[in-house]
Amino acid sequence: MKKYAIAFLLAVLATTSFAQYDPKALEILEAMSKKYKAFTSFEANITSSMTNESEGIKEEFKGKITVKADKFRLAMDDQEIINNGTTVWTYLPAAKEVNIDNYDPDADEVNPSKIYELYKKGFKYLYIEDVTEAGVLCEVVDLVPEKKDAQYFKIKMNIAKKDRSIQSWTMFDKSGNRYKYTITKFTPNVNVPDSFFTFDPKKYPGVEVIDLR
Numbered sequence: 001m002k003k004y005a006i007a008f009l010l011a012v013l014a015t016t017s018f019a020q021y022d023p024k025a026l027e028i029l030e031a032m033s034k035k036y037k038a039f040t041s042f043e044a045n046i047t048s049s050m051t052n053e054s055e056g057i058k059e060e061f062k063g064k065i066t067v068k069a070d071k072f073r074l075a076m077d078d079q080e081i082i083n084n085g086t087t088v089w090t091y092l093p094a095a096k097e098v099n100i101d102n103y104d105p106d107a108d109e110v111n112p113s114k115i116y117e118l119y120k121k122g123f124k125y126l127y128i129e130d131v132t133e134a135g136v137l138c139e140v141v142d143l144v145p146e147k148k149d150a151q152y153f154k155i156k157m158n159i160a161k162k163d164r165s166i167q168s169w170t171m172f173d174k175s176g177n178r179y180k181y182t183i184t185k186f187t188p189n190v191n192v193p194d195s196f197f198t199f200d201p202k203k204y205p206g207v208e209v210i211d212l213r
Contacts, residue, residue: 025125025141029157033165036116041068041192045185048076049177065112066190071197072113083113086211088200097208098199112181115169118155122146130161133168134182137161152205 014023044067049060063076070085080091083103090099106112119125119141128140138158145152153174158167168182199208 020124020126022126025120025127028127028139028141028159028164029119029125032157032159032166033074033116033120035164036166039188041188041190042064042184043067043190045186047182049178049180051180052176054176059178065080066192066196067113068192068194068197070113070171071110071194073197074112075207077084082197083111084194084197087198091204091207096206097210098201098204099210099212100199101212110169115157116166121144122150123155128156130133131158133158 016111044065044080046063046065048063049058051058052094061077063074065072065074070083072081072083076082078092078094080089080093082089082091086103088103090101092098123143123211124146126142126144128142131140139161139162141157141159143155143157151173152171154172156172158166158169160167165186166183168180170178170180172178202208
């Protein structure tokens with residue numbers, strides 16, 4: 001466990017020391033952002049994993065996210081998160097409950113519907129290298145938060161070199177956890193009504209509504 005702790009500390013120090021506003025990284029990020037902003041909406045199948053080497057933890061999940069402007073709906077194995085731009089519903093099927101809260105766009109939490117714009121505020125960025133992931137040649141860009149007390153100390157983005165699509169992104173927190181999200185299927189400009197991004201308790205008989213607003 002000690003060697004993992006030392007390696008983790010060195011990784012944190014290296015990342016925070018050399019992160020900058022790298023022109024090459026910015027060029028990659030701007031092209032990627034332009035691509036996604038051109039879509040009226042999109043849907044993506046995502047495989048996610050949480051690993052912690054020092055604790056011997058590795059968990060994997062699958063989900064689907066639908067995005068339209070500032071709205072998104074993220075369905076995973078154990079929960080569903082629905083955001084209409086002002087209100088967030090977190091539905092837990094096993095507990096038969098839904099938590100309702102106000103959406104705070106300024107919170108540190110990473111919004112999965114805005115991953116393509118994340119670099120624009122509060123981050124330094126640095127091009128790292130080219131790698132091949134799942135047969136796709138990608139350019140790796142690290143995003144490092146400017147605030148020292150941010151939830152994550154680094155977000156690594158793998159962006160396809162050919163079409164600037166996001167292949168995957170990994171978030172690193174200070175406790176040694178790594179959260180990786182890989183896009184396995186992507187469908188642009190899906191036809192989805194605004195009502196899809198709200199939670200209607202009437203459609204879920206017996207659900208307990210917990211309003212935290």
